[in-house]
Amino acid sequence: MTPLLADAHTHLDQFAPEEAPAILQRARDAGVGLLIVAGVHEESSHKAIALAEAHEGVYAGVGIHPEEAKGPLTGDDYLRLKALAQSSPRVVCISEVGLDFAPNMPPIDVQEQVLRQEVRLARELGLPVIFHSREYPGRLSDHEEVLRVLSEEGVHEVGGAWHYFQWDEALAQKCFNLGLSVSISKTLLRLPALQDVVRYLPLERLLLETDSFPQPFKRHRSRWTEPKDVRLVAEKVAELKGVSVETVARATTDNLLRLLRGKVALPTRT
Numbered sequence: 001m002t003p004l005l006a007d008a009h010t011h012l013d014q015f016a017p018e019e020a021p022a023i024l025q026r027a028r029d030a031g032v033g034l035l036i037v038a039g040v041h042e043e044s045s046h047k048a049i050a051l052a053e054a055h056e057g058v059y060a061g062v063g064i065h066p067e068e069a070k071g072p073l074t075g076d077d078y079l080r081l082k083a084l085a086q087s088s089p090r091v092v093c094i095s096e097v098g099l100d101f102a103p104n105m106p107p108i109d110v111q112e113q114v115l116r117q118e119v120r121l122a123r124e125l126g127l128p129v130i131f132h133s134r135e136y137p138g139r140l141s142d143h144e145e146v147l148r149v150l151s152e153e154g155v156h157e158v159g160g161a162w163h164y165f166q167w168d169e170a171l172a173q174k175c176f177n178l179g180l181s182v183s184i185s186k187t188l189l190r191l192p193a194l195q196d197v198v199r200y201l202p203l204e205r206l207l208l209e210t211d212s213f214p215q216p217f218k219r220h221r222s223r224w225t226e227p228k229d230v231r232l233v234a235e236k237v238a239e240l241k242g243v244s245v246e247t248v249a250r251a252t253t254d255n256l257l258r259l260l261r262g263k264v265a266l267p268t269r270t
Contacts, residue, residue, distance in 0.1 A: 003246055003249040003250040003253060004031060004032070004033030004034060004249065004253055004266055004267075005030070005031050005032045005033065005034075005208065005230050005231055005234055005249045005252070005253060006032070006033070006034040006035065006207070006208065006230070006252065006253040006256045006257075007027070007032055007034070007035040007036070007208065007209055007210050007212070007227040007230040008035075008036055008130065008161060008163070008183050008207040008208060008209040008256050009036060009038055009095070009096070009130060009163045009164070009183055009185075009209035009210070009211055010035050010036065010037055010038065010209070010210060010211065010212040010213075010227055011037065011038060011040070011044075011211065011212060011213035012035070012037045012048075012051055012058070012212060012227070013037050013039070013044055013047035013048045013051055014044070014213045014214055015212075015213075015214055016214075020051060020054075020055065021055075023212075023226050023227065023228075024055055024057075024058070024227070026226060026227075026228045027226065027227040027228045027230075028057075029228070030227075030228035030229075030230075030231045031231060031249070032227050032228060032230050032231065033057050033253075033266055033267050034057050034059070034253065034256070034264060034266055034267075035057065035058055035059070035227045036058075036059050036060065036061055036092065036093065036095065036130070037051050037052060037058060037059070037060050037061065038060075038061040038063065038093075038095040038096040038130065038163075039060065039061055039062050039063050039064075039095070039096065040063070040064070040065035040067075040068055040096055041064055041065065041068040042064075042080065042081070042084065045060070045061070045062040045063065045081075045084055046084065048060035048061065048062070049062075049084070049087065049088050049090060049091060052088065052090035052091075053088060053090050056267045057266070057267045058090075059090050059091070059092045059093075059260075059263075059264050060088070060090050060091050060092070061091070061092070061093040061094060061095030061096065061130060062081060062084050062085040062091055062093075062094060062095070063081075063094050063095045063096050063097040063118055064081075064097065064114055064118065065096050065097070065098075065100075065132065066097070066098050066099050066100040066105060066106065066111045066114070066115070066132060067100055067105055067106070069106045069110050069111045069114040070106065070110075071110060072110055072113045072114065073113060073114045073117040073118070077117075078117055078121065081118070081121060082121055082124070082125070085121065085125055085127065086125065089263070091127070092127065092128075092260045092263040092264055093122075093127050093128050093129065093130050093160075093259075093260065094118050094119075094121060094122040094125075094127050094128070094129050094130070095129070095130035095131070095163070096130065096131070096132050096163065097114075097115055097118045097119075097129060097130075097131050097132065098115060098131040098132030098133050098134075098146060098163075099111050099112065099115060099132070099133060099134075099142070099145060099146045099149070100132060100133075100134045101134060101135050101136040101139065101142040101145075102134050102135075102136060102137075103136070112149055115131075115146075115149055115150075115153075116149060116152075116153050119149075119150060119153035119154070119155055120153060122155070122158050122160075123153075123154055123155075123157050123158055126158060126261070127158060128158050128159045128160045128161070128259050128260065128261075129150070129155055129158060129159075129160035129161075130160055130161050130163050130183070131146065131150065131160060131161070131162060131163060132163055132164070133146040133147075133162060140167065140168075140171070143167065143171055144171075144174070147174055147175065147178060150178060150180075151178055155178060155179075155180065156178055156179040159179055159180065159181075159259055160180050160181070160259070161180060161181040161182065161183045161207050161259065162175050162180060162181070162182045162183060163183045163209065163211070164183065164185050164187070164209070164211055165182035165183055165184060165185075166185070166187045166188075166191060166194050167194075167197075168193075168197060169197050169200060169201070172197065172201055172205075176202075176205055181205045181206065181207050181255060181259065182201065182205065182206060182207070183206075183207040183208065183209045184198060184206055184207070184208055184209070184233055184237065185208075185209050185210060185211050185233065186210060186211075186225060186229055186232060186233055188233055188236050188237070189232060189233070189236055195236070195240055198237060198240055198241075199240040199241060203237075203241065203243075203247075203248070203251045203252070204251060204255060205255070206237065206251070206252055206255065207252055207255055207256050207259070208230045208233045208234055208237070208248075208252045209230065209233075210225050210226065210227055210229050210230050210233070211225070212224075212225050212226050212227055212229075213225075231245075234248045234249055234252065235248075237252075253266075
């Protein structure tokens with residue numbers, strides 16, 4: 001039997017609610033049995049939890065995306081996030097959090113304060129951190145700032161993963177040195193430089209994801225990225241490494257299960 005695939009990062013909560021059953025059925029048909037819905041602010045995190053509680057194989061992350069860091073995280077904000085993360089056993093990580101140096105993002109000092117508080121929450125609750133890192137165009141050193149903050153806040157105590165990783169082997173190794181993994185998305189299908197990197201990264205440090213969200217800019221609905229497409233990523237990793245898709249599926253799903261420390265159960269395949 002082919003091992004189940006896992007999608008470590010989606011934004012299923014941003015699709016119309018009535019779409020969820022069909023999206024999840026297409027994922028199951030593609031062999032994807034586990035996915036995480038990442039919150040980007042409090043309302044989004046509530047929606048992620050509701051989806052997780054309503055559907056087998058779906059789990060939630062609670063967090064504030066750096067783009068949504070409108071001001072410092074106050075003590076009351078922290079307590080609300082904590083209560084939200086403790087409101088359901090389906091919450092399995094703090095996500096999506098991080099730093100974003102792109103133009104027109106909130107001030108970096110505000111983003112950093114919010115991220116530090118979220119990592120402290122992750123440590124308090126024993127939840128891994130799945131994080132976002134985007135550089136100012138052409139300034140790759142920005143990613144080292146994200147890793148510095150995570151290191152200073154003791155992220156190694158809970159572990160985590162760099163979501164939507166698409167950079168070089170040196171940055172991946174710095175991530176691994178902190179006890180973190182990297183999560184590979186569909187960008188692998190179109191970026192030769194990333195393919196060269198993934199070819200040599202250890203399979204035991206890789207997760208797979210789609211970062212699925214509504215894509216109305218694509219002319220045909222059938223072309224929107226969905227959790228089912230994590231199979232395409234697995235197939236590309238298998239091709240690059242010269243192993244079977246089954247090997248990639250088993251390894252990457254096991255990696256995610258270890259990261260989540262027994263907080264999830266794979267659905268039974270029939």
